[in-house]
Structures are given as C-alpha cells and as structure tokens.
Amino acid sequence: xxxxxxxxxxxxxxxxxxxxxxxxxxxxxxxxxxxxxxxxxxxxxxxxxxxxxxxxxxxxxxxxxxxxxxxxxxxxxxxxxxxxxxxxxxxxxxxxxxxxxxxxxxxxxxxxxxxxxxxxxxxxxxxxxxxxxxxxxxxxxxxxxxxxxxxxxxxxxxxxxxxxxxxxxxxxxxxxxxxxxxxxxxxxxxxxxxxxxxxxxxxxxxxxxxxxxxxxxxxxxxxxxxxxxxxxxxxxxxxxxxxxxxxxxxxxxxxxxxxxxxxxxxxxxxxxxxxxxxxxxxxxxxxxx
Numbered sequence: 001x002x003x004x005x006x007x008x009x010x011x012x013x014x015x016x017x018x019x020x021x022x023x024x025x026x027x028x029x030x031x032x033x034x035x036x037x038x039x040x041x042x043x044x045x046x047x048x049x050x051x052x053x054x055x056x057x058x059x060x061x062x063x064x065x066x067x068x069x070x071x072x073x074x075x076x077x078x079x080x081x082x083x084x085x086x087x088x089x090x091x092x093x094x095x096x097x098x099x100x101x102x103x104x105x106x107x108x109x110x111x112x113x114x115x116x117x118x119x120x121x122x123x124x125x126x127x128x129x130x131x132x133x134x135x136x137x138x139x140x141x142x143x144x145x146x147x148x149x150x151x152x153x154x155x156x157x158x159x160x161x162x163x164x165x166x167x168x169x170x171x172x173x174x175x176x177x178x179x180x181x182x183x184x185x186x187x188x189x190x191x192x193x194x195x196x197x198x199x200x201x202x203x204x205x206x207x208x209x210x211x212x213x214x215x216x217x218x219x220x221x222x223x224x225x226x227x228x229x230x231x232x233x234x235x236x237x238x239x240x241x242x243x244x245x246x247x248x249x250x251x252x253x254x255x256x257x258x259x260x261x262x263x264x265x266x267x268x269x270x271x272x273x274x275x276x277x278x279x280x281x282x283x284x285x286x287x288x289x
C-alpha cells in the first residue's frame with residue numbers, strides 16, 4: 001500500500017501473524033476477531049527503542065490506514081473501518097503496543113458495518129488515490145492534525161469535515177456536514193451560501209443543462225433537510241426518515257465526485273489551493289464563460 005504497509009486477505013499470512021506470543025499479548029478476544037476479519041493491514045517497519053517512538057510508529061500506521069479507508073470511499077460509498085492496531089517490537093521480548101482510531105464510519109444511508117466487496121482493480125485505484133493525495137490529506141501525517149485551521153488547504157479542510165460526516169450516525173447532522181464539505185471546497189464567503197454552493201456544485205459537476213439543474217436541486221434539498229432538523233424539528237414520519245436517507249446518499253456522491261475531480265486534475269489542485277480571488281475567478285469563468 002504505502003511506506004511498508006500492505007493490505008491483504010491472505011489467510012496463511014494472517015495465521016502466521018497469529019502466533020502464540022501475539023495471542024498471549026493481544027488476548028484471545030482480539031486475536032479471534034482478527035482471525036475472523038476479511039482483510040487486514042500488515043507491515044514490517046523500523047522504529048525507535050523508546051516507547052514514545054514505538055507508539056508514534058503505531059499511530060502513524062493507523063493514520064495511514066484511515067487515509068486508505070478514505071481512498072476506498074473515493075471509489076465508492078462503504079462502511080469499511082479500521083480496528084485495533086498492534087505493534088510487536090522485534091529484539092525486545094514482551095514489548096507490545098496497541099491502539100485504535102476513535103472514528104467509526106457508516107454507509108451514506110446510515111447503515112453500519114455493511115459488507116462491501118472491492119475488486120483488485122478498485123483496490124489498485126484506491127491505492128493510486130492514496131499515493132496521489134499524500135500531500136493533501138492530513139490523516140497520513142500521524143497525529144499532526146491540520147483540520148480546519150490556518151495553513152490548511154481547501155481539500156484538507158474538506159477531508160476533515162468528510163470524516164466527521166462519515167462518522168455521524170444521525171442523518172440530518174451527517175447531511176449538514178456534507179454541506180460543509182461542499183462549502184469548504186466551493187464557497188469563498190458567507191453571502192447567500194446555499195444558492196452559491198448549489199450553483200457552483202451544479203456547474204462544477206454537471207455536463208448538461210439537465211444534469212446541472214438536477215444537481216442544483218439536490219444541493220438545495222440537502223440544505224433544506226439539514227435546516228429543518230438542525231433548527232430543532234423532529235422526524236415525524238417514516239417517509240421523512242427515508243427521504244433523509246436518500247438525501248444523504250445523494251450528498252455523499254456529490255462530495256465524492258467533487259473531490260475526485262480536484263484530485264484527478266493538477267490545474268484544479270492548484271486553483272483550489274489558491275486564494276479566494278482565484279477560486280471566484282474560476283467559477284465566474286465557469287458560469288459565464
């Protein structure tokens with residue numbers, strides 16, 4: 001996958017990892033859970049002799065694993081998650097560490113732990129996305145969180161809000177965070193945000209008038225779905241809940257398409273890493289050009 005880490009579903013290799021020393025250190029429950037897993041990450045890496053160095057290595061591996069999961073999402077919606085990570089230090093008997101990431105991702109419709117298959121080609125494509133965005137995604141930089149703060153790019157901030165959205169089980173909040181992802185990428189001020197984000201998403205992703213109008217309506221619908229619940233309304237009917245599931249799936253796909261379009265085009269990467277004036281100029285040209 002990257003930097004000495006690999007993803008695999010090879011049973012023989014997994015059984016070799018599950019040696020008696022590992023089972024003793026990790027415990028029967030954790031070892032049994034790993035044994036039942038469909039896929040896992042593994043690797044052999046260099047680390048320091050101090051516990052802090054070793055934990056930093058483990059946390060960096062977990063961060064890269066989470067970044068790869070986000071790259072899988074760029075291929076298609078999924079609820080793939082990263083579980084506990086373990087580090088066995090060779091040459092230091094009994095030196096064993098474990099840790100895990102707190103976030104837990106669900107599918108766009110709110111379902112959790114849905115079985116998902118990826119073909120070999122899809123895994124290769126996800127690996128390619130992961131390698132391409134090493135500089136854009138803060139998640140692969142260990143615990144050095146950039147998030148939505150000064151010095152981060154639009155794409156870094158959007159990825160931050162994306163993980164918040166995908167980890168949110170309550171659909172109205174999830175939809176609100178998808179809207180925040182689009183705002184982060186496409187908006188440059190707080191004036192008429194709903195209309196501006198809907199318009200820019202439509203012209204950015206749509207290729208025909210019909211598709212642009214459809215996307216414009218989908219973004220407006222997402223903002224409406226967000227607004228009613230965020231401002232205190234309750235879900236009164238099953239139909240409302242089903243509608244939110246549909247809006248969430250639509251919003252998830254729009255965010256994915258927008259991110260992929262930027263990641264796949266070096267000119268767009270530079271534009272979206274530039275200042276607000278250049279982003280405004282790009283959309284003015286796109287709308288009126």
